[in-house]
Amino acid sequence: MIVDEPESHFIFVWHPAIYDGEPYTVFDGKPMTNAQVLKYWGKWLVLGDKPRLDVLAARLDPYVEARRIPCIKYDRAPSKNLGMDECVMMVYCDFRKRDEVWAILASHGVRLKAFVTERETMELWMPGGPLLERFMEEKGMDPATREAIRDDARKRLSTVFDNPDVEFSPWAQ
C-alpha cells in the first residue's frame, strides 16, 4: 500500500501489516537486532523526478504486498538543503536478498545500480559526517546549535551501535 501523507517528506510503500506495526527489518521471519541491521540492512537507491518515482512505486507495490520487497520510501520533493535536485527512492532489503530485489528493479527499467547499507548512511549522519555537517552549514546554524545537533545524533546512533543484541527499532520519519 502506498502511504502518501502530505505532512511527511517521504512517501512510503508498506505492506499493510508493517503499516500496522509489524517490524520490517526481518530475516527468515525473525526481527533483526541492531548488530544484524548494521551488518546486513540496506537499500537500493533509485534517483529520478517525482512523477517517474510515483510510477515506479505503483509498479513495485505488488512486490511489497507479496513481501518480496520489505518496504520503500521516496522523497516527496528533492532535498534542496542537501544540494539534491531530484528525488531519491530507497528500496530496502537485506544484503543477502539484494540480488533478488535488484532483479525486480531491473525488470522495471532501473539501470543505475547503487546499494548503500544502513551503516554507511548512519556514518554520513554521524557527528562530523559529511551530510550532517552540510545540513547544518546550509541551515546557517550557530556553533551552539550545531553542537546540540551533533550531541543528539551521537545519542540516537549510540542506541544502535552500543546495543548490538537489542531488536532494531527504526526512527520516526
Place this chain on the structure above:
Amino acid sequence: MPVAVYIPGSLRNWFGGADEATATGSTVGECLADLARSHPSFDGRLNEPGGGIATLLIFVNGDNVMKDRGLETPVSEGDTIGIIPLAAGG
C-alpha cells in the same frame, strides 16, 4: 577495457545530457579519468572547490567503492559503474 557508466538526471549536465557513458580503464580511478577527458564538464566539477570525488558516491556493480579499494577498485569488461551525488546516500 570498456565499462558502462550510468548517470542520474541530476548529474547529466556534466555528461552532455546522457544517462550512460562508456569509460575505459582497469580501475575506477582510470575510468573516471577517462570520463573526465571526454566530458569537460565532469572534469571541471571534479576539480572545482567544494567539488571532487568527495561529493559523489561511486558504485561498481552496485557496491560502494569506498568499501572496497576506493579509486583503486579494479573493473572488468561487463562491469557497470554508477555515479550519484553523496547526498542521495542519506
